[in-house]
Amino acid sequence: MSVTCATLRQYTSEELNDWNNFTTTEAGSSGATTIISTSLLEYDNSYFDNHWALVTSGTYIGSKRKIERHDNNYGLLDCYRAFGGQIATSVTFEVHKYDPDTILDKINVALREIFPKLRVNIIDDTIMGGNYVPNAHFEDCASSSYPDFWRNSGAGSSVAENTTYIRGGKKSAALTRVNNNCYLYISAAEYPQLFNLQGQTIRIFARVLASSASQARIELYSKQSDGTEDTTQVSDYHTGGGLFETLELSSGAVLSDAVDVSIRLTNNTTNGTVYWDDVWVVTDSREYFVPTSFEKVNKVFLLDAAYDDLNFIGETELYQWHQSIDSQGRLKIVSDESWTNRVRLYGMGKLSTLSDDTDTTELNDTQARLIAVNAALGVLENTKMASSVYEANAIERDISRMTLKKMQLERKIGQGNPAGVITMRKRYW
Incomplete structure (x- = not known):
């Protein structure tokens, strides 16, 4: 719906x-x-x-x-x-009579503020237990220029969301090379927790689709305070051929006393686009940033599926975890024990907001009528503040009428019932 x-x-x-x-x-x-x-x-x-x-x-x-x-x-x-x-x-x-932009703004306010009375139920399978890097499936992109927590480097290069070539979740990161070698990276500048890896030897996995050999590989970069750099920690290259392959940097050593640490996913040698997805830095990490579509996580399950499994048979509910908000307002879950398998989250999110006429949000017709009443009330409240006493009295009568209709629609829908649409962010491994 x-x-x-x-x-x-x-x-x-x-x-x-x-x-x-x-x-x-x-x-x-x-x-x-x-x-x-x-x-x-x-x-x-x-x-x-x-x-x-x-x-x-x-x-x-x-x-x-x-x-x-x-x-x-x-x-x-x-x-x-x-x-x-x-x-x-x-x-x-x-x-x-009213500015269409004001109407749209009040519609979006109503869509946000109706949560959790109306909401989207979410199932997400994109978190790998023990993974140290956030947004490893590139699902979240607040900027149109790069995924959350990640950046790209290389003159002329660009990175964009891709929904065609994926290995898990709904998106991959499409990294395009134009005449200069480039890489998609996460560094301690964007994610300071990477400093905790200094002095350690780590394993890094990632899946990538590339059309040419010697084009895509994983690189681990670290730099010490005296200026010493290590750029030698690399995986094998993708063999080419236009199919996804799993690359592994099996024993990446991070310099001790590091002042910079970054994990780089390259596009070298050949102009064109490579598609990165499903990054896993193997640690005993117990903190996981949740996809931004979530407002709340209700349940957490551990799947009987490891990193390279193509499917799973069962799931086990986990209870030793909690959720919290970091200083930037990002939702994360924290476990009391180390997980090594894939994780499934059940939770809820806000309804989709809108901008273009063809954009859609997750409502049936009755629920849409309730959103419209709430939006209209918002428009009238705005208008009343700039009106004469006579006009304000007339507007107040309209507000009273709409408030009654709002209550009737809420009773019809049933307060607290979800929007009735489940957004499934399914894994395809």
């Missing part, structure tokens, strides 16, 4: 008695300030003055402009500011 952003905007506007959608019947002016539709002839002159026009199809989809003049004689809306170009015929558009 899912509902689009466009549908939620419609439902919210309906709650505000402000739903008006039309289709242009001829092209607007060459100056790109007008929208023309014969349907506008049905309204009184100036009815839509100082409203907002939102284009919902065609070249300028998503563009909004404030309306200076509604001319009933021609079915024309003349906007204060030009669109990106002339609005063509047969283009759909909406007219709103």
Whole structure:
């Protein structure tokens, strides 16, 4: 079950008695300030003055402009500011009393604040017991330029999310080389816990897809305070051939008294893209950052599956663990014992927020109506603060009406019931 952003905007506007959608019947002016539709002839002159026009199809989809003049004689809306170009015929558009951006903002506020009454249930299999590095499956990318905790180095290089070539979770990291060798890396600068590895010998595994030999390998870099560097700790290269292979750096020695430590995943020699996934630094670590989709972890299970297993038969629930929030607000689980197998998390997250009309969130229609009421209440509360006493009294009556409807919808849905959609972040090993 899912509902689009466009549908939620419609439902919210309906709650505000402000739903008006039309289709242009001829092209607007060459100056790109007008929208023309014969349907506008049905309204009184100036009815839509100082409203907002939102284009919902065609070249300028998503563009909004404030309306200076509604001319009933021609079915024309003349906007204060030009669109990106002339609005063509047969283009759909909406007219709103309230700024469409404000409506969208209040929809997203409602989607966030309804948690945990409405929520997404999550199953995640991307954590490997004892793994020392966070975001090892590159699932979380707050930046469009690199995965959380990771960076890339190399002139002209880039790293991006990939959902086609994966080995676990939903994403891999696509590292692209352009004329210069490059690498994706996690270092003590981004993750200071790597300093705890100094003086140790560690094993590092990772899966990578590469099309050429001598292109992709694991490298362990460390540097001491006197400037001594060690760049000799490397795995074998991927053999090429365009398939995933598991690489291992079997005995990587981290310098003692290290002032810098980094794990590097390379793209050398050949221009093109390699796909990294499923990194495992083998330690007895007992702290694990949880994917950012989680707001709370409810249960933890240990699967009877090791790093290189392709499937599993059973799972055992674990009880010796707790969850906490670090200083940056990131959720993690901490175990009281060392785990060596794959871990399955059961938990809950917030509903997806929206930006484009085709974006969807995890709601059925009744739940979407509740979100729309909450969003409409938010719009009215904003409007009331900037209104005259007379207008504020009228708005307050609308707020009272919507509050009653909100209570009715909450009873219909059942407070505390989940959204009814389970997002499965399945492992494919």
